[in-house]
Amino acid sequence: xxxxxxxxxxxxxxxxxxxxxxxxxxxxxQIVTKxxxxxxxxxxxMRLATTSYEGNYPDVRPVTMPALCLQCDDPPCxxxxxxxxxxxxxxxxxxAQIYPQCIGCRYCMTNCPYNVKxxxxxxxxxxxxxxxxxxxxxxxxxxxxxxxxxxxxxxxQKAKVNAAAEHRKLNEDEFIPACAQVCPxxxxxxxxxxxxxxxxxxxxxxxxxxxxxxxxxxxxKVFYLSAKSK
Amino acid sequence: VYDKDADKSVTGFSSIKxxxxxxxxxxKVENLTGVxxxxxxxxxxxxxxxxxxAAYFDESILxxxxxxxxxxxxxxxxxxxxFTGYGKVKDSFHSSVITNVKSSARNATFNTFKxxxxxxxSIKILMISGSNFIFNNSDQETLKKQVNSIPFIVSFSSFIxxxxxxxxxxxxxxxxxxxxxxxxxxxxxxxxxxxxxxIVDPFFKTTDTGDIIISLMKDLKTNSEFTYASVAEYIxxxxxxxxxxxxxxxxxxxxxxxxxxxxxxxxxQADQYGSFDEFWDSLLEFGGWWDPFGGRxxxxxxxxxxxxxxxxxxRNDIMDKTTSQKKLYLNIFRKTLDYKGSMSLYxxxxxxxxxxxxxxxxxxxxxNPETARRHFLSDRSHINIKTSKGKFxxxxxxxxxxxxxxxxxxxxxxxxxxxxxxxxxxxxxxENIFDSVSGKPSFTxxxxxxxxxx
Numbered sequence: 001x002x003x004x005x006x007x008x009x010x011x012x013x014x015x016x017x018x019x020x021x022x023x024x025x026x027x028x029x030q031i032v033t034k035x036x037x038x039x040x041x042x043x044x045x046m047r048l049a050t051t052s053y054e055g056n057y058p059d060v061r062p063v064t065m066p067a068l069c070l071q072c073d074d075p076p077c078x079x080x081x082x083x084x085x086x087x088x089x090x091x092x093x094x095x096a097q098i099y100p101q102c103i104g105c106r107y108c109m110t111n112c113p114y115n116v117k118x119x120x121x122x123x124x125x126x127x128x129x130x131x132x133x134x135x136x137x138x139x140x141x142x143x144x145x146x147x148x149x150x151x152x153x154x155x156x157q158k159a160k161v162n163a164a165a166e167h168r169k170l171n172e173d174e175f176i177p178a179c180a181q182v183c184p185x186x187x188x189x190x191x192x193x194x195x196x197x198x199x200x201x202x203x204x205x206x207x208x209x210x211x212x213x214x215x216x217x218x219x220x221k222v223f224y225l226s227a228k229s230k
Numbered sequence: 231v232y233d234k235d236a237d238k239s240v241t242g243f244s245s246i247k248x249x250x251x252x253x254x255x256x257x258k259v260e261n262l263t264g265v266x267x268x269x270x271x272x273x274x275x276x277x278x279x280x281x282x283x284a285a286y287f288d289e290s291i292l293x294x295x296x297x298x299x300x301x302x303x304x305x306x307x308x309x310x311x312x313f314t315g316y317g318k319v320k321d322s323f324h325s326s327v328i329t330n331v332k333s334s335a336r337n338a339t340f341n342t343f344k345x346x347x348x349x350x351x352s353i354k355i356l357m358i359s360g361s362n363f364i365f366n367n368s369d370q371e372t373l374k375k376q377v378n379s380i381p382f383i384v385s386f387s388s389f390i391x392x393x394x395x396x397x398x399x400x401x402x403x404x405x406x407x408x409x410x411x412x413x414x415x416x417x418x419x420x421x422x423x424x425x426x427x428x429i430v431d432p433f434f435k436t437t438d439t440g441d442i443i444i445s446l447m448k449d450l451k452t453n454s455e456f457t458y459a460s461v462a463e464y465i466x467x468x469x470x471x472x473x474x475x476x477x478x479x480x481x482x483x484x485x486x487x488x489x490x491x492x493x494x495x496x497x498x499q500a501d502q503y504g505s506f507d508e509f510w511d512s513l514l515e516f517g518g519w520w521d522p523f524g525g526r527x528x529x530x531x532x533x534x535x536x537x538x539x540x541x542x543x544x545r546n547d548i549m550d551k552t553t554s555q556k557k558l559y560l561n562i563f564r565k566t567l568d569y570k571g572s573m574s575l576y577x578x579x580x581x582x583x584x585x586x587x588x589x590x591x592x593x594x595x596x597x598n599p600e601t602a603r604r605h606f607l608s609d610r611s612h613i614n615i616k617t618s619k620g621k622f623x624x625x626x627x628x629x630x631x632x633x634x635x636x637x638x639x640x641x642x643x644x645x646x647x648x649x650x651x652x653x654x655x656x657x658x659x660x661e662n663i664f665d666s667v668s669g670k671p672s673f674t675x676x677x678x679x680x681x682x683x684x
Contacts, residue, residue, distance in 0.1 A: 016567060017582055025578055032581075034652060037590035042581050050586050053630045057598065058265050060631035127577035132433050184517075 003073075003093040003194040004151055005221035006180065007203045010065055012187035019066055019179035019188065020046050026152060026178035028138050033124055043118045045069070045149040046179060054228065066179070066188075069116045069149035070212060070220030071095050077108035077117065086146070093193075093221060094151050104144040113213055114220075117148040151190075152177035172198055193221065232278075232310040240309045242535040264633055277311070284308065284315025284418075289569060293562075293673035297665035302535075309533055317419030317526030323475075341669030347376040356383045358393055359403065359439050365392040365645065366571055368660040368671040386439040389575050390647050403439040405576075408432045412465050419526050423472065424481075424518040440464070466510065473509045478521030480512050491523070558601070558680065560617065561636040562656050562673040571642040574652060583642060589625045591652040596629040596638040605680050612683040615639070617659045617676050623683055624654075637678055 023029070023046040032041050049067040053060050075095050078086050085102035088095050109117040123143045134140070137154040141147055159174040172191055180188040191200030208225040237243035256267035277283045285307045291300040308316065340363070346352050356377070364373050370392075377383070377396045385397035388405040403409070411426040440461035447454055458464040472478070503509040513519060565583065567573060574583045584590035588610065595615060597607065607613060609628040614621045615637060624639060632638050643653025663672035 014566075020582060021578060024581075031577060034591040037581070037584070038592075040588065042584065042587065042590050044581070044587070047587055057630055057634070058269070062629070062631060129433055130577045133430070133578065 001091060001194060002192045003221070004156075004175075004191070005071065005093070005193045005200060005204070005223070006151070006177075007189045007200055007206075007209070007223045007225060008066055009187045009189070009203075009208075010224055010226040011208070012185045013064075013066065013183075014185050014187075015048060015064055016184065017048055018182045018184060020044060020048060022178040022182040023068075023149070025133050026135055026138070027150075028134050028140050029147070030120070030124060030140075031126060031130060032122070036121060036124070041119075041121050043120070043147070045116075045118070045147065065224060067114065067116060068179070068222065069095065070114055070218070070222040071149075071151060073219035073221055074217060076111045076113065076216075076218055080107040080111045082107065092156065094153055094156075095148075096150060096153060097146065097148060099139065099141050099145045099147075102145040104146065106146060108146055113216055113218065117146050120145050120147060233312040233314075235312055236310050239312065239530050240306070240533045240535060246306065246535050277307070280311075280315075282315045283311050286417075290564065290673075292665065292668060293670050295663050295665055295672045295675060297670055297672075298667040305533065306535075313529045313531065316417075316529040318529040319416045319419060319421050319521075320525040320527050322416060323414070323421045323423075323472075323521070339668045341664075341667065344373075344669050347373075347380065350379060353380050354382065356380050357386070358383065358397065359386040360570070362387070362391045362393045362570070362572065364396070365655060366657070366671070368657045368664075369662045370658060386442070388436065389572065391572070391575070391645065392647055395647050401439070401442055402434070402436045404428070404432050404436045408436070409438060410462055410465055412468055419529065421478065421521040421524055422518065423468075423520070425513055427514050427517070438462075469510055469513055470506060472513075472519055473506045477524060478519055479523075480516040481518040481520060558635055558637055558678045559674065560615070560656060560660060560676040560678045561633070561638045562641045562660065563638050564641050568642045572645075574642050575645055580652070583640070585627055589627065591643075593622065593624045593639055593643055593653045593656065594627050595624040596627045596632050598632045598634045598636070599628045599630055601632075601634050601636075602626060602628060607680070614681040614683050615659070616679045616681050618661060619659045621681060622654045622656070622659055637680075641673070 024044065027045060029043050029045055032043060036042075046066055046068040048064055050062050050064045052063045054063055055061060071094060073088070073093060075086075075088055078084075078088055078095065081087075082105060083101050083103055085098045086095065086108050087098075104119070106119055109119060120141050120143045135154075137158065155177065156175045159170055163170045163174065172195070176190050180190040189200045189203045191198040193201055193204065195201060203225070204223055206225050208227050209223050210226065211220045211223050232247075240246070256270050259265070259270055260267040277285070285304050287301055287304045291297065291304075294300060343363075347356075364370055364377065367373055374396070377393070383397040383399070385394035385400045386403045387394040387397075387400065388403050390400075394400055406426065407430055408428050409426065410428055413424045413426065415422040415424070438461050444456075444458065444460060447456065456464075458467065503512050564571065565573060567579075568583070573579050581590055585594050595613065599609075602608075607626045609626060611626045613624055613626055615624055624637075629638070639656045641656060644651065644655030644658070657671060657673075659676070660671065660673070661676045663675050664670065665672070
């Protein structure tokens with residue numbers, strides 16, 4: 001059994017947005033039209049959120065953080081899904097989505113306190129360059145379903161199959177989401193929290209650790225590190 | 231407070247010192263910039279007390295009518311401490327690789343080019359690579375007319391952009407994600423080489439501009455020392471030099487222990503590669519190479535300020551702008567990853583040009599909340615910004631880090647050559663103010679007014 005999680009060091013993050021681009025391309029997240037963007041329908045599984053500003057002018061620093069599904073261990077979104085299209089996987093703790101099962105009621109979006117789920121309003125014609133980038137390991141979702149970060153679960157499936165074929169256990173570095181892989185500042189650490197020797201377990205014990213809206217008891221598995229902002 | 235030897239490296243030191251003391255004392259600078267004088271003094275003292283301070287600037291300070299002077303003032307600040315934070319790389323790797331650059335090319339500015347196209351018939355062939363200078367300028371109409379009169383224009387742009395539409399021949403280059411390239415940097419006193427490697431195969435039938443130039447050299451039978459068959463071969467030859475030198479380390483190698491450092495100093499090697507092929511693969515994997523062990527010579531450039539004091543052009547309407555209650559100014563800024571202003575042309579990046587999930591594909595104006603309230607503007611409200619060249623639409627976004635009295639608008643939107651215009655290029659509404667030395671347009675000095683959006 002594993003318990004996958006992520007630690008994002010905000011003191012290392014330089015807001016380059018590489019993680020956001022990687023996520024978009026890796027997961028075939030669609031680009032919407034201007035008209036839909038105006039209606040707040042831009043689809044990003046990961047975004048750079050400005051949460052607040054610290055200090056007084058001229059010593060002001062925006063507090064920004066990469067925001068993604070926090071893969072709660074006690075997820076409020078799964079509890080309201082009438083068709084169990086979203087659920088927490090027992091074997092690795094990832095909160096998954098079953099797209100063909102989703103009826104598009106968006107209760108899960110409403111119940112997510114972190115506002116990280118997006119809805120596929122329309123199927124739009126994608127730019128030719130983007131179509132050529134499509135990742136064949138990830139299904140292109142139909143319209144009318146809810147989407148969110150899955151910790152690049154398709155990579156886990158692939159790594160598991162490879163490990164099983166070679167009759168061995170999965171190594172720590174065999175499964176890493178696209179965002180963590182591309183981060184040039186090594187601000188994103190990913191791994192198994194259940195393995196006390198894993199890098200992510202060690203990083204998680206940093207004194208700068210905090211998570212979002214801890215008081216809700218959702219037990220997120222994405223933690224942030226910051227010396228200043230909590 | 232300055233280094234006792236500062237006058238040795240700076241000619242005209244005493245006159246410039248007096249000039250600064252007379253004209254830019256802390257109270258006045260506080261008025262001009264909005265930065266409290268205590269903060270200025272505190273920073274100055276910290277700089278003075280530091281063992282090896284170094285002040286850097288980025289391209290943004292150059293986009294001003296005083297752009298070159300801005301850069302000179304930072305250089306002068308370093309000179310006050312004898313450039314102790316800098317160092318000259320011993321046996322410079324860069325100079326051993328890059329040779330024979332003509333001094334005329336080194337000293338060329340955009341002004342040189344503007345003057346050339348202004349005098350008719352002086353340019354017979356124009357080859358444009360990595361530049362969209364029509365889009366990047368405020369006086370676009372004049373440039374368009376002048377460029378139109380050039381007999382033959384070749385563009386190497388990966389996209390159809392505002393400048394390449396004037397080309398007679400377009401030979402599209404690979405874009406940054408498809409291209410292999412090396413970048414050198416020695417400004418921090420350490421040799422750094424970063425590798426830009428292709429992460430996807432070219433989507434279209436594009437060609438590396440360097441390969442075009444090489445084939446052109448062959449066709450013209452130029453008697454050049456450059457004998458490489460392709461850019462890739464040339465880049466690999468540079469990597470071979472790095473490998474043969476056996477200095478430095480790959481970027482993301484683990485930190486060296488003190489013992490390893492000591493062994494290296496006496497000539498031992500602690501590399502993680504055994505052959506050039508292995509080194510090349512690792513170089514691509516880690517993205518770069520640097521030489522943290524390389525020796526440094528002291529850096530003491532001779533600067534001559536005699537007869538050319540960095541005398542800023544003082545415009546009365548700009549003075550005290552930060553304290554003004556009514557006046558507003560456009561401040562055009564570039565997003566971190568978009569110095570070329572082309573990010574919104576990339577399909578995958580187009581939505582990343584937006585602002586925090588609420589404003590996409592359209593221009594926004596970041597305004598200090600106090601300034602906004604003074605003009606009765608709420609967050610996310612819509613306004614028209616009016617300048618002497620016309621008015622344009624923007625969405626207000628509160629940002630307390632923005633200078634009061636400033637309307638911060640992003641640069642990079644408003645590419646309309648493909649017929650699908652997203653947002654507005656604010657430079658089209660910016661006054662024709664340029665740095666007299668470099669020719670770069672000013673991004674910060676256009677007076678503006680706010681009108682209600684209907």
